Amino acid sequence: xxxxxxxxxxxxxxVACLVEFPSLHLxxxxxxxxxxxxxxxxxxxxxxRLRVEHAPQIVEMGERPSQALRGxxxxxxxxxxxxxxxxxxxxxxxxxxxxxxxxxxxxxxxTLPGIDRPAMIAxxxxxxxVCLLLDLGANVDCTAEQLCQFAIMGAxxxxxxxxxxxxxxxxxxxxxxxxGNQQVKQAAALLEGVDGLNYVGFVEGDGLYGGEAxxxxxxxxxxxxxxxxxxxxxxxxxxxxxALFRGSLLGRIAGLLALPLLRRLRGExxxxxxxxxxxxGLQGIVVKSxxxxxxxxxxxxxxxxxxxxxxxLPARLGGRIEHxxxxx
Amino acid sequence: xxxxxxxxxxxxxxVACLVEFPSLHLxxxxxxxxxxxxxxxxxxxxxxRLRVEHAPQIVEMGERPSQALRGxxxxxxxxxxxxxxxxxxxxxxxxxxxxxxxxxxxxxxxTLPGIDRPAMIAxxxxxxxVCLLLDLGANVDCTAEQLCQFAIMGAxxxxxxxxxxxxxxxxxxxxxxxxGNQQVKQAAALLEGVDGLNYVGFVEGDGLYGGEAxxxxxxxxxxxxxxxxxxxxxxxxxxxxxALFRGSLLGRIAGLLALPLLRRLRGExxxxxxxxxxxxGLQGIVVKSxxxxxxxxxxxxxxxxxxxxxxxLPARLGGRIEHxxxxx
Numbered sequence: 090x091x092x093x094x095x096x097x098x099x100x101x102x103x104v105a106c107l108v109e110f111p112s113l114h115l116x117x118x119x120x121x122x123x124x125x126x127x128x129x130x131x132x133x134x135x136x137x138r139l140r141v142e143h144a145p146q147i148v149e150m151g152e153r154p155s156q157a158l159r160g161x162x163x164x165x166x167x168x169x170x171x172x173x174x175x176x177x178x179x180x181x182x183x184x185x186x187x188x189x190x191x192x193x194x195x196x197x198x199x200t201l202p203g204i205d206r207p208a209m210i211a212x213x214x215x216x217x218x219v220c221l222l223l224d225l226g227a228n229v230d231c232t233a234e235q236l237c238q239f240a241i242m243g244a245x246x247x248x249x250x251x252x253x254x255x256x257x258x259x260x261x262x263x264x265x266x267x268x269g270n271q272q273v274k275q276a277a278a279l280l281e282g283v284d285g286l287n288y289v290g291f292v293e294g295d296g297l298y299g300g301e302a303x304x305x306x307x308x309x310x311x312x313x314x315x316x317x318x319x320x321x322x323x324x325x326x327x328x329x330x331x332a333l334f335r336g337s338l339l340g341r342i343a344g345l346l347a348l349p350l351l352r353r354l355r356g357e358x359x360x361x362x363x364x365x366x367x368x369x370g371l372q373g374i375v376v377k378s379x380x381x382x383x384x385x386x387x388x389x390x391x392x393x394x395x396x397x398x399x400x401x402l403p404a405r406l407g408g409r410i411e412h413x414x415x416x417x
Numbered sequence: 418x419x420x421x422x423x424x425x426x427x428x429x430x431x432v433a434c435l436v437e438f439p440s441l442h443l444x445x446x447x448x449x450x451x452x453x454x455x456x457x458x459x460x461x462x463x464x465x466r467l468r469v470e471h472a473p474q475i476v477e478m479g480e481r482p483s484q485a486l487r488g489x490x491x492x493x494x495x496x497x498x499x500x501x502x503x504x505x506x507x508x509x510x511x512x513x514x515x516x517x518x519x520x521x522x523x524x525x526x527x528t529l530p531g532i533d534r535p536a537m538i539a540x541x542x543x544x545x546x547v548c549l550l551l552d553l554g555a556n557v558d559c560t561a562e563q564l565c566q567f568a569i570m571g572a573x574x575x576x577x578x579x580x581x582x583x584x585x586x587x588x589x590x591x592x593x594x595x596x597g598n599q600q601v602k603q604a605a606a607l608l609e610g611v612d613g614l615n616y617v618g619f620v621e622g623d624g625l626y627g628g629e630a631x632x633x634x635x636x637x638x639x640x641x642x643x644x645x646x647x648x649x650x651x652x653x654x655x656x657x658x659x660a661l662f663r664g665s666l667l668g669r670i671a672g673l674l675a676l677p678l679l680r681r682l683r684g685e686x687x688x689x690x691x692x693x694x695x696x697x698g699l700q701g702i703v704v705k706s707x708x709x710x711x712x713x714x715x716x717x718x719x720x721x722x723x724x725x726x727x728x729x730l731p732a733r734l735g736g737r738i739e740h741x742x743x744x745x
Contacts, residue, residue, distance in 0.1 A: 151593035216653050226590050229598040262554050262641040265479035270557040270638055294645030298653040310598055311642050313590040317622025318643050319650050325544050325626040333678055343671030350661055
């Protein structure tokens with residue numbers, strides 16, 4: 090029921106994913122009459138792989154997380170998380186209220202041992218491949234300990250995805266050790282003491298795209314601002330180049346070459362497309378799709394969840410995180 | 418003496434500015450023997466507009482601001498600020514330690530009435546022209562009151578630069594009023610009560626480049642990360658397009674069209690080029706050039722200082738800021 094377009098976007102995107110991925114089974118949790126009505130309008134839905142579960146309540150986009158947690162025991166968000174907790178689904182995808190999803194995820198699924206709060210993580214394209222950036226907005230304030238937990242989770246996630254001794258950096262306003270706020274300085278001191286972690290120190294904003302780290306850690310306020318501003322910047326560049334290229338025949342030819350590259354980059358950065366940031370640190374898989382996601386965004390989030398199920402991060406991270414954190 | 422290249426970069430850039438701007442007079446504050454030696458190597462320097470003042474101490478780039486403040490009464494940074502305080506210069510430009518420049522500026526020049534701390538401000542290019550973004554790194558932690566002071570200073574600066582009823586936004590992770598950290602939520606509540614301020618509410622990261630505000634306020638940690646990551650992103654895009662364009666004759670022609678636009682944009686964003694962020698909120702003009710600035714960056718910072726002297730913001734803001742803040 091979440092996101093700016095709710096089931097009107099999620100239902101058709103779900104059906105499209107069923108067609109694309111023959112091994113996929115989906116449970117749509119929400120207002121059953123509306124969902125069934127939308128499904129009825131789509132021909133040839135394979136109902137053997139699609140189940141609808143009714144949820145009488147909805148978490149609104151502007152609602153306080155505490156209200157969603159205490160006041161709505163039968164929200165679609167909560168019941169969807171419970172399908173994961175109860176083993177009836179491998180992963181939960183939501184385009185709803187981020188703060189509420191965070192609070193309900195922690196309550197329903199619990200965090201991994203040693204982890205206080207989950208973080209949103211996504212792979213950001215850079216000059217050397219990708220950088221795993223976290224947190225992307227689940228935690229607007231973070232303690233030094235939480236930043237360290239993010240660093241450890243990010244490093245293990247990068248390893249699972251194939252990186253060897255991934256370089257882990259802390260985002261900061263400068264590279265000197267006197268720079269930064271208290272949380273960042275304390276997190277640096279803690280991370281220097283973690284055995285088995287390839288901590289490379291402070292990384293400035295340009296280092297994200299310059300490829301100075303394989304994993305970059307910041308609080309959710311900074312990560313969110315950084316990701317959204319990057320996406321806005323690429324959108325602006327595409328618009329300026331389109332206008333430039335429209336001016337002449339030569340320009341139109343140049344545009345044929347340059348714009349696909351830029352549009353793909355925008356797609357990788359755009360929250361509404363790239364989408365699907367994983368909540369890392371829970372005893373279960375939860376993927377957050379951006380609220381403004383259209384069908385492509387929802388599909389991308391479902392694909393992200395399928396990859397997460399294959400990688401099975403929660404089970405693989407569990408024991409190792411506790412070990413590393415105890416070493417801290 | 419500041420910045421990664423010190424006088425080796427600042428001296429030739431200064432001489433180039435003297436040639437370019439016949440009305441400019443410069444005082445170079447630092448280790449006189451070294452500066453004189455560098456000047457002697459440049460032919461035709463107009464010494465009637467260039468004075469050297471000796472300063473026996475240097476604030477190091479990684480030094481704690483408190484140490485620069487208490488332990489170095491004769492640093493080049495401090496003596497340069499004193500030329501402004503004593504009316505022997507209209508503005509001070511430094512490529513040195515940002516934190517130290519901030520602390521020394523407050524101590525030597527004092528803030529305007531009603532302002533706790535100065536902010537670094539710069540004009541960021543966006544889809545509708547420019548947005549004044551502040552703080553860019555002078556204050557890694559900000560209270561709600563300080564964010565409000567930044568908003569008011571930013572609005573007045575935009576008006577002086579020609580904007581009518583500039584739209585002032587607070588950078589946040591979402592547009593709903595429940596979103597964000599405590600400082601931002603409290604700042605929003607305060608700003609809604611300021612008469613004569615066109616406060617437009619929360620703006621997300623993409624809104625900076627989308628043109629949703631004429632003035633955008635955030636703490637210095639966020640602003641610094643955002644500006645540097647934007648610069649890194651444009652640098653990455655330029656590199657990718659250059660590689661793409663190198664591939665064919667057609668591509669090289671496309672590059673001739675597209676790359677100048679991108680390089681100009683990078684120049685506007687690059688801290689090493691665009692440079693020259695003004696410290697707003699002091700009883701005097703101080704411009705911070707990025708530490709890694711080459712000669713072009715230093716020249717750009719000197720130009721910025723000349724513009725600031727013409728705009729005379731400290732005097733023009735003084736009375737109005739106090740009036741607006743009293744209304745808060």
